[in-house]
Amino acid sequence: MSTTHRIDRRTLLKVGTTGAVMLGAGAPLASAQEKPKKGGTLTIGRNHDADTLYPGRSTGLSAIATNFLLYDGLVLHDFQMKIRSALAEKWETSADGLTWTFHLRRNVKFHCGAPLTAQDVKEHFDRWIDPKESVPTRAKMASLQETRVVDDHTIVFKLKNPTLVFLNNVSQTEWGYASIPHAKHVNQYGKDYGVVSASVCGTGPFRLREWLKDDRMELTRNDDYAWGSPAYDNTAAPWVDRILFRTLPEDASRAAELETGGIDLDIDVAPQHIPRLEGRGVKVTSIPRLSSNHIGFNLEKDVFKDPRVRKAVAHAVNREQIVQFVMKGQADVSHGFLHPLVPGATPKEQMRPLMYEWSLEKSKRLFTEAGWTPGPGGIRQKDGRPLSATCFVFTELHERIVTPVQATLRDAGFDMQIKRLEAAAFTSATRAGEHDMRFLPMIYSSADFLYFFVSQAIPSPNTVRWKDEKTDAFFQVSQTSLKEAERVRAFQGLEQRLVSEAVVVPIQHIRWIFGNRPRARGLKYHPIHGIYKLMDVWVA
């Protein structure tokens, strides 16, 4: 792994007051002297396809990554996590923090040729906060009272309460949710918007040309694009003619395609393929991700209503072993739920007594205390029912991560089955509550993502279905307090509660591993979103 371009935590620059963590500048991989050239296709392999391209309706990573290319937002975070202008040229806030006014750039056009207006912005945010729309990310806009169009290029947001997180949540970087679709198309297509290819219309640097679900998605350059964010060197139309996404769920297939030129870039290289790829001229880059890989329970299932059973499962997870043998060291062992770099993470020494260390004996003891007694075939039982559950996963790597847990649980008398679903099926099944347990690789930019555990977010994204007044209260404080220290304490309290109650079983914080063929140039990796908007990328 000697040539792996590792961006270490030492490159951490600083921690912003609203919880933005700066993991260091994007890593330009091409020589600075090289002059980009126009044309060509960049083919990208990914392990799952987008489910919907309606911004905010999906928390899936492929949907989010695609939305950055198709849409723009009012503002975005640059490669140093600083807020920069995008569709909004400038903005101001009232002294009481309750009124935000955004001034839109002129001459911005949607892909269909219609001009962007303040009405388009209004309709997106109005729909987002409309309870009838049940958008899964609605908690992000909890402080928004109403929007008002002043004129075609001016929009006002009225808040219920001042908050430190509003501008952050309006940024497109917050998972693409604040990306602005063309209101006319959304109204025309209704529930089909973002699902039917022809419906999709944004102002982004690329247009959707063709989408064969779970196979390939073709995007073409928006030649009219002249409103790129100053976050990029190139603020005009992108260099490449086309972006072709290929959905290749098997890690080995993506590695093979990368070797042979079937793809130029794999945005999720599995750790075990790194040495081979590097031997074949592939450039491998690994960056730390603010992430919480964990197992979560469906708390509505009888077996997991008993916290002793959940804690017994937690004791069956050997985090060090998973990081060493499955991740080949390309991850950091979790000593809490939150990544230690996130403001709001509880200090490790304070977290230690709340974590369940790997211990087969403790796991067995807790199952026994919960009334599960040894039964036929070594599987425990209670009232004639075997102790068994199914853990849903959606990638091959996730399956490899939970396999050692399955083995330890079996020794403890718990029959845990692993079921790997395709990503979209995983999302709908966990939303419907069909899972007993699920492995989830949460990626975030700040501790605000903990809204995934508030009761308002049941059934999705709160797929563990945790309904807890204390959790809700902590989150409420985190979103409304104007004192950063109080906000941090609220997140810490929430983290400690999730871990001590074994609502989640933390495993690791992953690194993000990219592999690219030499013809892909100008790649810069954003600390939160990797390839991000691809404005500076070109092919040789």
Ligand SMILES: [Zn+2]
């Ligand atoms: Zn349109």
